[in-house]
Amino acid sequence: MNRIAFAAALLATAAPLAAETHRIEAGEGAATRLQEALILARPGDVIELGEGRIALTDGLSLDVDGVTLRGAGMDKSVLDFTGQQGAGEGLLVTSDNVTLQGFAIENPKGDGIKSKGADNIIYNAIRVEWTGGPKATNGAYGIYPVESTGVLVTHSRVIGASDAGIYVGQSRDITVRGNQVEFNVAGIEIENSRNALVENNIATRNTGGLLVFDLPGLPVMNGGNVILRGNVVKDNDTPNFAPPGNIVASVRRGTGVLVMANDGVLIENNAFEGNATAHVMVIAYPQPYDDARYNPYARNVIVGPNAFGRGGDDPQLDGKEALLEAFGGALPPVLWDGIVEDGNGLRIAEGVTGWSLNLSKPGQSLAEAQPGPLMLTPLESWQFPAVGAPAELEARLK
Amino acid sequence: MSFARGLLVAALLALGGAVAHAQLAAPRVSDxxxxxxxxxxxxxxxxxxxxxxxxxxxxxxxxxxxxxxxxxxxxxxxxxxxxxxxxxxxxxxxxxxxxxxxxxxxxxxxxxxxxxxxxxxxxxxxxxxxxxxxxxxxxxxxxxxxxxxxxxxxxxxxxxxxxxxxxxxxxxxxxxxxxxxxxxxxxxxxxxxxxxxxxxxxxxxAGQLDHVPAGGGSLPDWRTRATGPAEPLARAYLDVNCAHCHQPGGGASNSGLDLRWEQSDPHAIGIMKRPVAAGRGAGGHNFSILPGQPDASILLYRMDSAEPGIAMPELGKASVDTDGVALVRRWIAEMGK
Structure with a gap:
């Protein structure tokens, strides 16, 4: 009985079968063996990548629930897409309860790993890297879960994405923890998503470190309930190399955190250092749009206590010299556009300083800005909902 | 049914021995x-x-x-x-x-x-x-x-x-x-x-379709692509070549681009729509379709590329469909005139 007939016979039986482990070693035919294993896997199966490098000409895909794809480590099992000729990403996952762990994707032509409509997915100790450094010809996203409920991205590393290293879009119940993102345009981006915890990550040498966006015209909107906590956001000084036209192409070099639109963002206990434009920037969506469902304001954004080191000392802003002079050589850490919907815009903890453009409506020209120090009454306390991936995902890692 | 089949066999026999032989010897489909x-x-x-x-x-x-x-x-x-x-x-x-x-x-x-x-x-x-x-x-x-x-x-x-x-x-x-x-x-x-x-x-x-529906055959004929009206041809082309992913519930639903024939919202089909996750596929352009300006429209830029990461569609394409590009170019150029 050949392998396919055998698999087909398995598919035909109704009785539950024990999960199996399929091992794929690098070498002759490895790409085909791996893709076949991903197609023929049954729920609960483990596909194990041996040590070594597998060269691929086409994107891989997984559409079976509950499968684990596991390598020997992010520097040991490498899926090399340098010679990729087709597909929009290195690996596409479209099934639920999938665990990806301990392997690398190098030089995909488009995105690194995309998971779409893939609920309860774990990315653990994954590396996605464009090895030629920051380039506009690199793919857009490294780790790219979208339209999913239950996302955990942890202990992973993304280098060189021409949009965002780790991008979570149009999703809910998300934890992004303990990752390292370097030399991307945006380190980590949470977009049009709710209930996200971005914690204990290191975002360094990107153009912008951590972005929280809500954009119009998408199937899922009303992003919010996002916590940025305990992250190191340092030296995000790479010139913006995003292809023009993309929203992140407007991110200024030296941005630590950028919140655009959204309802409910808490920024606390992070360490900021060496972000030359602003450690924290909070703005309304500035472009015209035609979408009655969309709210362009940044609402209920709280900047709690954070360690703010050197920053704001080389802002990529018009009128830089005058601004630096007015603020005594460096801008204070928080930059706000001043645009408020109903008095529910930006709030700060005691001791947080900043400056405002004192604009009044979304889309207003920066030429009309009247920069001045942030004049907000500090909050004594605040409440914020608990957010993050379901506990079941954390448990699966143990 | 067996009576009808008997008639068919008789008719085939009348067409000549060789044809009838081939048909009669033809294997049945394995249900x-x-x-x-x-x-x-x-x-x-x-x-x-x-x-x-x-x-x-x-x-x-x-x-x-x-x-x-x-x-x-x-x-x-x-x-x-x-x-x-x-x-x-x-x-x-x-x-x-x-x-x-x-x-x-x-x-x-x-x-x-x-x-x-x-x-x-x-x-x-x-x-x-x-x-x-x-x-x-x-x-x-x-x-x-x-x-x-x-x-x-x-x-x-x-x-x-x-x-x-x-x-x-x-x-x-x-x-x-x-x-x-x-x-x-x-x-x-x-x-x-x-x-x-x-x-x-x-x-x-032949009894193999329950009825001929209204709207059957309503797409334009692709053989008229060089000279026929651009809009219906272009919309039909995008429906057939792109909309299986670019529609709600499709593989590219998160882009918000909906290229189905029946979609009438200009923004949904890309007119003045900004890119979301296009990356370098945007080609430096700001809108999927900028009316009157095909060369500043992301949709045409991606159709006109064969490079992975830029080219659309992502699958089933290693070269550029010059006829399709010419038609969509004509449609965007005519827009707003």
Whole structure:
């Protein structure tokens, strides 16, 4: 009985079968063996990548629930897409309860790993890297879960994405923890998503470190309930190399955190250092749009206590010299556009300083800005909902 | 039914011995292979063809053509459906025909003309009790058999436009990338609006279609692409080539771009729509479609590229469809005038 007939016979039986482990070693035919294993896997199966490098000409895909794809480590099992000729990403996952762990994707032509409509997915100790450094010809996203409920991205590393290293879009119940993102345009981006915890990550040498966006015209909107906590956001000084036209192409070099639109963002206990434009920037969506469902304001954004080191000392802003002079050589850490919907815009903890453009409506020209120090009454306390991936995902890692 | 079949046999006999012999000797389609649980290893196990190399269908396998076909590097496509004995299609407005369980859709991709024609692959969609299954089969050098290629494959060939390309046979999952909505495999092509009224009428007369729906055959004819009105042709082209992903529930739903024929919201079809996750696919442009300016429109930029990471569609394309590009260019250029 050949392998396919055998698999087909398995598919035909109704009785539950024990999960199996399929091992794929690098070498002759490895790409085909791996893709076949991903197609023929049954729920609960483990596909194990041996040590070594597998060269691929086409994107891989997984559409079976509950499968684990596991390598020997992010520097040991490498899926090399340098010679990729087709597909929009290195690996596409479209099934639920999938665990990806301990392997690398190098030089995909488009995105690194995309998971779409893939609920309860774990990315653990994954590396996605464009090895030629920051380039506009690199793919857009490294780790790219979208339209999913239950996302955990942890202990992973993304280098060189021409949009965002780790991008979570149009999703809910998300934890992004303990990752390292370097030399991307945006380190980590949470977009049009709710209930996200971005914690204990290191975002360094990107153009912008951590972005929280809500954009119009998408199937899922009303992003919010996002916590940025305990992250190191340092030296995000790479010139913006995003292809023009993309929203992140407007991110200024030296941005630590950028919140655009959204309802409910808490920024606390992070360490900021060496972000030359602003450690924290909070703005309304500035472009015209035609979408009655969309709210362009940044609402209920709280900047709690954070360690703010050197920053704001080389802002990529018009009128830089005058601004630096007015603020005594460096801008204070928080930059706000001043645009408020109903008095529910930006709030700060005691001791947080900043400056405002004192604009009044979304889309207003920066030429009309009247920069001045942030004049907000500090909050004594605040409440914020608990957010993050379901506990079941954390448990699966143990 | 057996009376009708008797008539058919008599008619075939009247056509001449050779033809009748071939038809009578033709294998019957294996309903077990179509509707059973297995993935047959060889295309011949289905019995779809009386003569595979010549693509002569077996009894009960019906050829069809589309008014606007999906472009695949200029491949010639031979399309067939199979309906089990005594079953029929049900029309659902101008949309996708509803196939009974046990039906199949068969599409063969070929390059080269006349004696030089080579069959590359045959893709089958099988309607089983638990849903549709998509499987790719790759033809051998001798053109005597096609073998299941679950993991897809590549081969070098020259397109009708004279371009040498690496042609990709999709793997089973990639079949689903296009053939899916809300996570389930579905057919794409045989929508009533994209089938000729003549074909629909003949199927109805033969008792193989429940009725000819209003809107059947309503897409323009692709052969008029050089001179016909640009808008309906361009919208039909985008519907057929792009909308299986670019629609709600499709593979590219998160882009917010909806290129279905029936979509009337200008923003949804890309007019003044900003890119979301296009990356370098945006090509430095700000809008999917900028009216009057095809060269500043992302949609055309991506159609006009064959580079992975930029090119659209992402699958089934290694070269640029110059006719499609010319038409969409004309449509965008005329916009707002």
């Amino acid at each position: 077990a292979a179509v509707a059973g649980p297995a993935f047959p290893g060889k295309l011949s196990e289905f019995g779809f063809f009386a003569d595979g190399a010549r693509q002569r269908p077996a009894r009960g396998v019906i050829p069809y053509a589309l008014k606007v076909p999906l472009w695949s590097d200029g491949a010639e496509k031979l399309r067939f459906i199979y309906l089990p004995e005594g079953s029929q299609l049900a029309a659902d407005g101008e949309g996708l025909l509803q196939f009974p369980v046990g039906a199949a859709i068969i599409k063969t991709f070929a390059f080269g003309e006349g004696a030089a024609r080579r069959l590359i692959e045959t893709r089958v969609l099988l309607h089983r009790a638990d849903g549709w299954v998509a499987l790719p089969y790759r033809w051998n050098e001798e053109q005597t058999e096609a073998t299941l290629a679950l993991a897809g494959g590549r081969l070098d060939l020259v397109t009708p436009a004279g371009e040498a390309i690496s042609y990709a046979i999709p793997n089973k999952n990639q079949c689903k990338t296009c053939h899916s909505r809300d996570g389930k495999v579905i057919p794409i092509g045989p929508k009533a609006r994209n089938l000729s009224r003549e074909w629909l009428g003949a199927m109805w007369k």
